[in-house]
Amino acid sequence: MLNSVCLFATVAENKGEIVVFGNEIADDATPKVLERMMQAEASPISVIKFKKGTYHFYPDKGLEVFCYISNHDDVMVRTAFPIFNFSNLTIDGQGSTFIFHGRMVPFLVDNSKNISIKNVSVDWAMPFHSEGVVVARDEKNKTFDLQISDDYPYEIRNNQIVFVKEYYEHTLGQTILYDPERKAIAFDTESYTNISNGKKSAVQNNIDKIKYKYKIDPRSKTQKVLGIQKTLKVEQLKPGLVRFTGHKKKMPPIGMVLTSKGDQSINRLAPAFRVTHTAGFNAINVNVHHAGGMGLIAENSSDLILDGFNITASNGRMVSTSADATHFVGCRGKVELKNCVFKNQLDDATNVHGTYQEVVDVIDDYTLGVRMGHAQQQGFQIGVKNDNIGLVRLSESFFSYGRLTIKSIKKINGRYQKITFNEKLPAKVAPGDLIENLDGYPDLLVENCTISSNRARGLLISNPKNTIIRNNFFHTEMEAILIPVESGHWFESGNAANVVITGNTFQDCQHSGFNRGVIRFVTDDDNENIAFKNIEISKNTFNHFDNLILEVANTDGLKVLGNTITNSGTFPMLHPKNPAIKIKTSKNIQFKNNNYKGKATTILEKDKTITNVKFK
Amino acid sequence: MLNSVCLFATVAENKGEIVVFGNEIADDATPKVLERMMQAEASPISVIKFKKGTYHFYPDKGLEVFCYISNHDDVMVRTAFPIFNFSNLTIDGQGSTFIFHGRMVPFLVDNSKNISIKNVSVDWAMPFHSEGVVVARDEKNKTFDLQISDDYPYEIRNNQIVFVKEYYEHTLGQTILYDPERKAIAFDTESYTNISNGKKSAVQNNIDKIKYKYKIDPRSKTQKVLGIQKTLKVEQLKPGLVRFTGHKKKMPPIGMVLTSKGDQSINRLAPAFRVTHTAGFNAINVNVHHAGGMGLIAENSSDLILDGFNITASNGRMVSTSADATHFVGCRGKVELKNCVFKNQLDDATNVHGTYQEVVDVIDDYTLGVRMGHAQQQGFQIGVKNDNIGLVRLSESFFSYGRLTIKSIKKINGRYQKITFNEKLPAKVAPGDLIENLDGYPDLLVENCTISSNRARGLLISNPKNTIIRNNFFHTEMEAILIPVESGHWFESGNAANVVITGNTFQDCQHSGFNRGVIRFVTDDDNENIAFKNIEISKNTFNHFDNLILEVANTDGLKVLGNTITNSGTFPMLHPKNPAIKIKTSKNIQFKNNNYKGKATTILEKDKTITNVKFK
Structure with a gap:
């Protein structure tokens, strides 16, 4: 037919x-x-x-x-x-x-x-983004000039550059430097970018008198713009050559490529x-x-x-x-x-997580009204019928205090849903608690991948099931691997367990200026509760220009086995006083057969919760 | 229960x-x-x-x-x-x-x-709008000052005022003056408003090199902003008192209320x-x-x-x-x-019309691809199964050259739909033709209504069925009644027939400055084709500060019977050289038993198409 x-x-x-x-x-x-x-x-x-x-x-x-x-x-x-x-x-x-x-x-x-x-x-x-080459800089007058090719049409409206595309345009917004020789994020870009262009300096009259009945998101589109003025002045010196005045960090180095993708949240x-x-x-x-x-x-x-x-x-x-x-x-x-x-x-190369949704109403014995905390989670359905939902109070534990199964979900709007459960709600449940889907996590494998030259992390993983990260190559400007629990900003749920990081090469990660390790286990919440369990970091090669390769907190069960750590000499060290490894608020830590050839004076820094642990 | x-x-x-x-x-x-x-x-x-x-x-x-x-x-x-x-x-x-x-x-x-x-x-x-009282004006320095009450919180960001509401904000955008004594649109507001705040003066580089495969709407959100810079400077003199500099028309009079509702299309x-x-x-x-x-x-x-x-x-x-x-x-x-x-x-108090949709594809013998011409018609479904659809080529006639009935409509996106008809398409149909729904018009009655103190028209009617406008009171800043055919901007379809305008009072309409009649029949297309048929204007009272009460074009069959026309003296005359009535490109016109007590030197002005017609 x-x-x-x-x-x-x-x-x-x-x-x-x-x-x-x-x-x-x-x-x-x-x-x-x-x-x-x-x-x-x-x-x-x-x-x-x-x-x-x-x-x-x-x-x-x-x-x-x-x-x-x-x-x-x-x-x-x-x-x-x-x-x-x-x-x-x-x-x-x-x-x-x-x-x-x-x-x-x-x-x-x-x-x-x-x-x-x-x-x-x-x-x-x-x-949807734009690029230009830095061709001049004047640290005294706080200006730098960008050469913008014909591929990136632009306008300058009221001292602000707007890049115009088919059916779309974007402002300067989020920016970062690339090194065109390495075709990767520029070393130490954090000294230069974001290009500063917003200051809470607008004149306001009676704005504080606007009262909201319910919780509002300070990062929502209507709230985040309040009081903000543009501080940068952009002018065209000749077609394709544009001068930026008023940037507050260091002027970006000549030859670097400034990339711009417009304002966050649009x-x-x-x-x-x-x-x-x-x-x-x-x-x-x-x-x-x-x-x-x-x-x-x-x-x-x-x-x-x-x-x-x-x-x-x-x-x-x-x-x-x-x-x-x-x-x-x-x-x-x-x-x-x-x-x-x-x-x-x-x-990031990948980000694996669930969502936390905040309990705002206990509607009846079986039904909760929940709120999506982050604007970019609007409309997200936390699960399907009979999924196991954990009730979480992060101030008490990173693990759920109760478990319910979904009967039905009614989406009312992007921010608000009603979830009815098969079981009666526990008496303890209260507005402010979070829910997460305990079934909504995978058996994750990342293998034989090249993760390189990107902004942000390599792998950002909140996964309490099983994770294998094997035989990959990393060259990232922030953490190669970040394992977090965070609840207050992105509302991305998930502690972590059963993580194997093995056979990987970490080449000069975390090179953009942050004082952080190449691999990090970290929680937002400043307590000693266990968040991460049964972690193995084995047979990896850390060829790092700086010292700090591993940060661990809130962990029960960590084996660090047979890794090789060297100093690459690729870039100047940014944080030479750092140890190679920091561990705190953790237990059951084991080091074995690791080979340290780096430059750190102290290899292992640990807090008082860690006893009888030595780097080996 | x-x-x-x-x-x-x-x-x-x-x-x-x-x-x-x-x-x-x-x-x-x-x-x-x-x-x-x-x-x-x-x-x-x-x-x-x-x-x-x-x-x-x-x-x-x-x-x-x-x-x-x-x-x-x-x-x-x-x-x-x-x-x-x-x-x-x-x-x-x-x-x-x-x-x-x-x-x-x-x-x-x-x-x-x-x-x-x-x-x-x-x-x-x-x-969703804001108001402020003009408390000072300086014609020489092109400034005026606005007192803004606590009801209208605002910010000034980069010299632009932004009015902030619950979950919403708007810029100055579209503005018009109100006279607080009359609690109506200010006399001659067009001399003062819109407050000028946009000029096509942005520096552009390579914008002209962006090519679109298909027709784009210059009034769409992405196009209308191109090249435009803000020209107004807004500063706070003290809390609630704001100075505007750079307005190009006359400075608004002290005591008037400036109303602002933000940018058109948002x-x-x-x-x-x-x-x-x-x-x-x-x-x-x-x-x-x-x-x-x-x-x-x-x-x-x-x-x-x-x-x-x-x-x-x-x-x-x-x-x-x-x-x-x-x-x-x-x-x-x-x-x-x-x-x-x-x-x-x-x-307007009301606006009654259909939509023109533009034929862009003849997809097969039965199917047209049509485009919504105006951004604010996106997603509009022109009719339902078996509705009569007229094929229109406005350059030839305001009436359809062919008629088809709808079999089905597939909405592809806001701008584009596919319509399949029960009948084969006529050979004549070609991209650029318009379609309108011949069934999608009502029997309209507007009776015993008070239409007053608003911006724009009273009644804006494109209705080929039957319209009765009876015993209403009008006091509008533009036309009390506008009967148009227009296709190039709003794509609002409909010629007009069988319109009875009787027993109404028109009190000082069209007072904002436009040189137009109180009642107008007008087409966008500059030709002599008939658009309007069988019109009666009878037993109305025009108590008008100015001369021009009626403009007629492209009409076949108009009876003007038993109306009383007086000069109110309410405002100074804006266009004293005007006749009371202008008629062109029309036929079968009849005046009878009208009583003219106004100030026009010429009562009836007509073009060469009108013969044997006298004001009586």
Whole structure:
């Protein structure tokens, strides 16, 4: 049956049609691809193949969907691939490149099973960020000049630079320096960036008289702007050459590339892959060269395998995706990242966590009203029917004091949901408590990956199930691996247990200026409660320009075995007085067969809770 | 059956429960009202009564719905009254006042039948606009000073004033002067307002190199800001006293109230009533004191009766609703406005029209791809199955050249839909043609209404069916009645026929400075084609400070009978050289028994198309 919508089509042998698209749709593939996708319920598809080529996707005729996207802005987006309620679908680019234009989410996967996307490269015609080269600096007059290429059209409105794209624009906003020689975040960038451009100095009259009945989020869009004035002055010296006056940190070094992605909370609007409520998702041999947000954000899904899922910058750009390479919220089953390259993205290589939601109403014996603490968690559904929900009071313990199972969830609005449980609520439950989904964590494997040249962390993991981090290469500007418990800002839930970090190479991480270790276990809450259990750090190589490679707190059960620690000499040491290792508020710590060849005077620094522990 | 959600409930005698809410929920009525509304499918409601009182509605626990709203912005709104799929529901406030907080739509009615809302007043705790009194002016230095009361908290950020509300803020944006003595738009306000604050003067680099594959809307949010810089300087002299420098028109007079509602295209977000796809809607004895948008916007609905639906300002404010009092798009059956007061709103008392949608793709023999021309028509569905759709080429005629009936509509995105027809498309159809719904117009009655003190027109009507405008009082700053055909800006469809304007009083309309008539029939398209047919203007009283009371063009069949025209002397004449009446490109014109006591030297001015017509 030849379908009128696809240009080449044959009947699949088993469950659905094999649809083949060719060059005829390359100018704007959106209308034809979308039309066929929207007919899939009546006329099932098993495979969509693209003849190898370059396909453009414009938003003008794309399907519009309002999406709450975790750790992104909530946006009306357009897509050509609404993979909603599909089973057993493979999309095979056969080596093609898909070029997107404007505010689109290339792959929007929801409520589906066994979806595979392979052999495709994703890029944008105009990226959601901008870049310029520092060509002059004047420390005395607090100015620096940026040469901006024709790839980044801009305007200067009332002394502020605005970068203009197809269907989009962004202000200077969040900035960081890249070193074009290393094609990586510049050494010591924290001395220079963010470029300062906001000060709480606006004249206010009666603002303090506006009273809110309920808790408001000081980081929400309406609150965060209050009282803030722009302090930077931007002027064009000649076309493409722009002077910035009034930056408060050190002027950035000549030759560095300043990258800019606009204001936080409006600059994460177009991830490349968005997967929700899906069981079985595979991305194989996929290159994501850019996204206005993350490479992949998965929520409430299970069994996600990324094999050869590579985030790399294209077209001479310093930046690949403008946020994390990958990010998993409330995912379960297996989450595997294998043989991937995560380079030059403007946030972590991966972040795995659940959500804390705050109890605000005890509505009846079975029902809680809960509030989403962070604006970028709006609309997030904490789980599905019969999931185990933990009641948490972090001041008492990082582990739940009670357990309930979900009967139903009613989403009232982005911030507020009502959750009814199968069991009666315990008497102890009170507004201010948090809930987390105890089932919404995965067996996580990160193996044979290269994580490099990006802003922020390598792996940010809050996972009480099982985590294996094996045979990877790290070169990150912040922590290579951060294992936190935090509740007050991002509301990203999860303590950690059963973490194996083995066989990895840590090359000059944490080089942007922070006084922090390469690997850190840390909680926001200043107490001695145990948050992390059964940790192994073994057979890794730390080739570090600085001293501090490991920070541990609130941990019960840590083995540090057979690691080699050397000083690379790559960069000047930033914090030479540091020890190599700091441990506090922990127990059952073991060091064995480690080989220290670094420069720290003190190898192991520990607090009074740690006894009988020696670095070996 | 006493339902746990409402506080007082009895079983209704017939179809559903009579729910009674009382003072217990007054602090925030949203959660309880919403909970009961959301249970209505399982447990039907016939009447919701409120014991007389003042009820607050907060958005924090309101239902969140994304709405495309015609002639408004497309917004995520919250509501306590999601009247979705209801039949035969009455909401009776019994004299109560509902005070809303922030970004809410008080009544959101969709896909319902026979809905009545009565005996209630709607207001907002903090309005979506702001006001200040002009207390000083300096024509030489181009400054004026505004005294801003505690009711309007503000900030000054980088020389720009921002008015801050609960959950909302707005810039100066659209402004107009009110005369506090008349509590109406100031005489000759066009000499003073808008306050100038934007100039196409930004430095641009390579903006012209951004190419779009498809047509873009220069008035869309991403396009309209390009190149624009703020030119006004705002500074606080002391708390509550603010100086504006750089206004280009005349400095506003001392004692006048300057009202501000922020930038167009982001300031219409919270109409008081929004009715879509509903058959039978009654609003009786309802007072709307404010809305961040219109008092009522109805789309694709039928048989709407507003009786004693009053738009009036409260709390000493000059402004009631920040946009039209009422507005009807694609409505059919009866639309009746009876015994209403429409005062102090910042746009028309009513606007009745359809939409033109532009043909952009001829997809197959039966299917057109159409584009929404105006940003505030995004997502508008032009009709329902079997509706008669006219194909229009305005360069040739204001009437359709072909007629088709709808088989189905697929909404792809806000701007783009695919419409499949029951009949084959005519060969003539081509991109650039427009479509309109020939069935989507009403029998319109506006009777015994007071339309006064508002910005813009009284009645703006594009209705080829039947219109009766009888026994109303008008005192408007622009046209009392405007009958247009326009296609290039608002894409509001409809020529006009069978219009009776009788027994009305027009008191000093068009007083803000425009050189236009009190009643106007006008087309955008500069040709001699007939647009308007069978018009009667009879037994009205024009008590006008200026000369021009009637402008007619492109009309076939006009009777002007028994009207009385006097000069009121209320204001100085603005355009004393004008005739009383201008007629062009028209035929079959008749004057009889009119009584002219005005000051025009020429009563009737006509072009060469008009022969044998005399004012009598």
